[in-house]
Amino acid sequence: MNDNIKKYKCRFCNSDAKYIETIKNKERGDMLINCGICGRYKYNHSMDLNKYTDEIAFYLYHNGVHCQENDIHNKATLNDKYAEYIWIDNKPHYYKDGIHFRDVSLNEIIAFNNINLEEMVLLILQNISSKSKYRGDTVSYNYEELASLYFAKRTISDENSGEIINKQIEYIAKYLISMGYVEFSKTSDPLSQYRQVILTFNGWKLVEKNNYDSSKSKDVFIAMSYDESLADTERTIRDVLIKLHYNPIVMKDVQHNHQIVPEMLYQIRKAKFVIADFTLQNNGAYYEAGYALGQNKEVIHLCREDELSNENSKLHFDIAQVNTIIWKDYKDLKEKLTNRIEATIT
Ligand SMILES: [Zn+2]
Known part of the structure; x- marks a missing residue:
C-alpha cells in the first residue's frame, strides 16, 4: 500500500479531503478518500455519479465511516463495526487488499434519499444527539x-450557491x-448562526422514542413483491x-410510489434483521433493503432461480452485490434460509 497522502477536493461535499492511494494502477485511478465531512470512501470511477453528488454526500454523511483526522488506518468505530471504508459501486468487494469495505450501490444511495x-428531521436530531457529550x-x-x-x-445553482445552501439550512x-x-x-x-446547537428536552424525547434496541427484537421484516403468485413464497419464509x-x-397494504412511508421505516428500524426477496424484481424490496442496510441491519437477500435466466434482468447488476440465496423450490428455500439465519443471525 502506498501511503502518500495528497490533497484532494471531495467531489461530493466540495470540501478539502485527504486521500491515500492504495492501488498503484494509475489508469484505474483507484484511491481511498478520507473526507472530513463524508468520511472514508472509495468509488468506481467508471460510474456516472455526477447526477447524484448531493445524494451521495447526504448518504456518506449520515451513514458513512467517520474517524478522526489523523486516524486514516484505524478502523472506524462509528456506525459500522467492520468497515474501514464505504465503496460506492454496483459490485461486491467486501474485503480487498487487506481493507474491509462496506459496499453500497447507487440504488441503495437513491433509496436512502427517498426519505x-x-x-x-429525525436523522438530523439523531446526529446532534450522537455528538452531544451530555444532555x-x-x-x-x-x-x-x-x-x-x-x-x-x-448543486442547485452555481451563482450564490452559499446563499441557496443557507436558505435550505434555514428552512429546516x-x-x-x-x-x-x-x-x-x-x-x-x-x-454561522446555525453552527452551535443544543438538543432540547423535546428533541431528546423524539430521538429516544426512535431508539430501539433491535438486537433483542424478535421482529423480522420481510421485503418482497406481494403478487399473488408469490403467496407460497411468503408463506415459506x-x-x-x-x-x-x-x-x-x-406490510401488504403499503403502496410504494418511490416514497418510503414512515410506518414502514419504523417497522424496519424495529426489526432485528430484514429478509428481501427480489423475485419479480419488486422495486419496493430494493428500497427497503437499502434503507435497512443504512440502518446497519443484517439483510438476507433471496431470489428464485428462474429470475436470473432473464438476460435483461437488472438483478444481474444488483444481486452480485451481496451473497444472495438463489432458491429453486419451496423445500430449497426453506433449507437455505434456515441455514443462513442460523449461521449469520446471533
Ligand atoms: Zn466530502
Missing part, C-alpha cells in the same frame, strides 16, 4: 458539515426551532421464521 421530511451539551458544526447534516443541496432549522427540538447559540453572522421463534412482519 420524507419527518425522517430527515444540554452545545454541539458545534462547521459550515460545510451543516449542508450535509441538513440535506441542503449544493426554523422548523426545528418551531417544534422546540433545538436551540441555536446567538450570533450576528448569518452564515414466514414458516421458517416462526419455526426459529421470530415474528414475521409483512
Whole structure:
C-alpha cells in the first residue's frame, strides 16, 4: 500500500479531503478518500455519479465511516463495526487488499434519499444527539458539515450557491426551532448562526422514542413483491421464521410510489434483521433493503432461480452485490434460509 497522502477536493461535499492511494494502477485511478465531512470512501470511477453528488454526500454523511483526522488506518468505530471504508459501486468487494469495505450501490444511495421530511428531521436530531457529550451539551458544526447534516443541496445553482445552501439550512432549522427540538447559540453572522446547537428536552424525547434496541427484537421484516403468485413464497419464509421463534412482519397494504412511508421505516428500524426477496424484481424490496442496510441491519437477500435466466434482468447488476440465496423450490428455500439465519443471525 502506498501511503502518500495528497490533497484532494471531495467531489461530493466540495470540501478539502485527504486521500491515500492504495492501488498503484494509475489508469484505474483507484484511491481511498478520507473526507472530513463524508468520511472514508472509495468509488468506481467508471460510474456516472455526477447526477447524484448531493445524494451521495447526504448518504456518506449520515451513514458513512467517520474517524478522526489523523486516524486514516484505524478502523472506524462509528456506525459500522467492520468497515474501514464505504465503496460506492454496483459490485461486491467486501474485503480487498487487506481493507474491509462496506459496499453500497447507487440504488441503495437513491433509496436512502427517498426519505420524507419527518425522517430527515429525525436523522438530523439523531446526529446532534450522537455528538452531544451530555444532555444540554452545545454541539458545534462547521459550515460545510451543516449542508450535509441538513440535506441542503449544493448543486442547485452555481451563482450564490452559499446563499441557496443557507436558505435550505434555514428552512429546516426554523422548523426545528418551531417544534422546540433545538436551540441555536446567538450570533450576528448569518452564515454561522446555525453552527452551535443544543438538543432540547423535546428533541431528546423524539430521538429516544426512535431508539430501539433491535438486537433483542424478535421482529423480522420481510421485503418482497406481494403478487399473488408469490403467496407460497411468503408463506415459506414466514414458516421458517416462526419455526426459529421470530415474528414475521409483512406490510401488504403499503403502496410504494418511490416514497418510503414512515410506518414502514419504523417497522424496519424495529426489526432485528430484514429478509428481501427480489423475485419479480419488486422495486419496493430494493428500497427497503437499502434503507435497512443504512440502518446497519443484517439483510438476507433471496431470489428464485428462474429470475436470473432473464438476460435483461437488472438483478444481474444488483444481486452480485451481496451473497444472495438463489432458491429453486419451496423445500430449497426453506433449507437455505434456515441455514443462513442460523449461521449469520446471533
Ligand atoms: Zn466530502
